[in-house]
Amino acid sequence: MSKVYLVKSKQSESGTIETLPKFEWIQIIEDTGPELKSILERNEKVAIISESSIANVLSSLEQSNPKRRAIELFKDKFLFRKLIKDEEFKVKEVAFRDISKLQVKNKSVLKPLKGCFGTAVKIVDESTNFEKLEKEIQNEIEKNGSIFSENVLTSNEFIIEDFIEGEEYAVDMFYNSEGKPCIVNIYHHPLPKHEHYLHMIYYSSMKTFDEIYPLAKLFFERLNEKISVTDFPMHCEFKLIGNKLIPIEINAMRFGGMGLGNLAYHSFGVNPYRFFLEGREPNWTEVFKNLDDDLRFVYFIAYNSFSKDIRTNFPKIQKLRDEFTEIKFEQLFDYQKQLAFGVFCLQENQENLNRLLQINFDDFFEPII
Template structure:
């Protein structure tokens, strides 16, 4: 069972759904899809399939509210409740990060917080969020004030793009800045609660203050090195949460031997179609592996250790307002092996698109991609 919703479903996903004829919920978004013959089912059929235990996958967290409001699948709803709310996740998993500071506050309470009483470096973010919206790394009182002004200015725009179940600008969590290398994980818990890690992406940043989704890189070496670590850690997570038949996209940081969660994204893999990078890197689709229980033999990819595959979400420069044109042709000329350049409506999604490229780990293309602010490709309308 698949629930598709705004803002975006990739052609790769839609083509596979047309071929496989997995049932797809009929809603406003699926009725707007042209060019694909999907196996659309009504609410009653979808609820019956989900309540009977059929595996369900979503492409968008916009679909979570429908699951919570319409189904009786208590395990799914429990997992969504724990994982989607960053504060609840911290509370439930506190024994895995016993020394981590965190606290919740309403948006209108931020202005009265005494910054001097907080840890030296903190992260401020919505308790329910998506795609780095409203996430700030703060090192001093001036940066704190800058973040509050930014939230006041932009929170209404976030809410226009996504419902409260995806981004809620009314509640925030303040927590310690977690040091270490960041990774993203596409994984699922099977019918026995066992973890299957389908992809591992190394998430790099241009600076300590950078919170963008510009640089996610995967490959055989990255997977072979980190998948066993994350399998063991996620098994410990599920000893506490206890979900079954549950897909998850997780952002973590690894410091030495310790894994700390940044956030969990329930019922989906990498968002806005980003999980499709597994097709380019390893030749399989993560959602097919989950829905069909077709778990790939990842050892087959060891021969391709010299290659890395990057997905990059192209965030607009700070001084743009979404009314400009982006010169995609000029941009992709900077890369030798472009697998795909997916174009987004920046006013609806908040980004210009997703780039999928193939390089080597030391390629100068990756340095360019991480550090360029994209302003040279902006054209005023």
């Protein structure tokens, strides 16, 4: 029987495996050792669950393999902008020690060269106090660096790039064995009130699909005219400006992290890995046919408190549950070892979704007695 191989590392963040039911056609392998190289050489269906595995995938691919070239293009911010013909978009490398000396004229995004969980991602402009910001970033990196390795979260290498206005969206997709793009979910990523909880909410809806699907499909068709890959999953981030979809970042060889890619399974019964295995796209018209247009299918990451010490405080899980309209799936984590105490798949209305975006997780942690 054909299989999908999910590649994990010792530094993989929680979420993807924990939120996916076990299937005999999914095999989980480590990103070290000869097995990874062997299955890549056989052109099996392979997806990683964390950016921490991408270096080992690269080293296991032949130089001539189109997948290797595509991964390298997406990882290099400068080559990526050239690839998509957006060279007016300015990207500059910055060492951590130079952050305090930065001067910017326009609204920009400062972030680690490699990052996870929105750690140390800052929106800056000409009014930013960069000396103060450098100290904030150092504290954030030290706090989260105990969980993520340098392969996942760089502490000394940063980039600063133009800020693109517009609503943010993400797409999980793959190119099948014929190189055709197959979309397995589309998410709207509204920004929360508190920037420390950047990735708290992603959601899918019929409105989101109607707006983004045709634009994304066209983008992916044109992209593969340049990279020529097959059996290649991707998690892609965009900004929507008018009717134009602007690519921000492409994460190769995986779907949405921390289990985001499994939202479709718990919301619609659509398993993205099953469709990846079979090389086909869900019939999204059928999926949404009997669903209310106003429903929002939410992936909610329950962050640890930003201000309270998790060594002396614990999460009030039931208090958070009471904020939700309907919980479709719940997975709790060891908050002492992760940056979140759980993830939830929710069914919400827009009114309550707007309220959830105001959440401050400091309010959901209380002292250990």
